[in-house]
Amino acid sequence: QVQLVESGGGLVQAGGSLRLSCAASGRTSGTYVLGWFRQAPGKEREFVAAVSPIGIRTVYADSVKGRFTVSRDNAKNTGYLQMNSLKPEDTAVYYCAAYIGIGVTSSARDFGSWGQGTQVTVSS
Numbered sequence: 001q002v003q004l005v006e007s008g009g010g011l012v013q014a015g016g017s018l019r020l021s022c023a024a025s026g027r028t029s030g031t032y033v034l035g036w037f038r039q040a041p042g043k044e045r046e047f048v049a050a051v052s053p054i055g056i057r058t059v060y061a062d063s064v065k066g067r068f069t070v071s072r073d074n075a076k077n078t079g080y081l082q083m084n085s086l087k088p089e090d091t092a093v094y095y096c097a098a099y100i101g102i103g104v105t106s107s108a109r110d111f112g113s114w115g116q117g118t119q120v121t122v123s124s
Contacts, residue, residue: 002026002098002113009118016086022079022096022115032100034072034079035111038092047106059104086122093117
């Protein structure tokens, strides 16, 4: 299992930027896909972005394409989600997740390890 801890959330005005980090520990020597999901109040958890084990392949939700960038630094066992041009509708708790494998997926059911989440609030 991989243990995950997110950081970097906060309050930002619309149009601003935030960078979330996801520190991994535990079975980090394995090959794992890193994903980001979010959940707004009263809504289901939704996929945001994911990155392949060595960072070559990325996948994004349509709602964040062109604004968010997912990446990872395996030497530091850390993943990142750079969020630019933030909108009020991006307000949510953001979670990073991992699963042992190589195929990039957007399905939450594939991810076996989850962080505790970090709040992102975008004011209008």
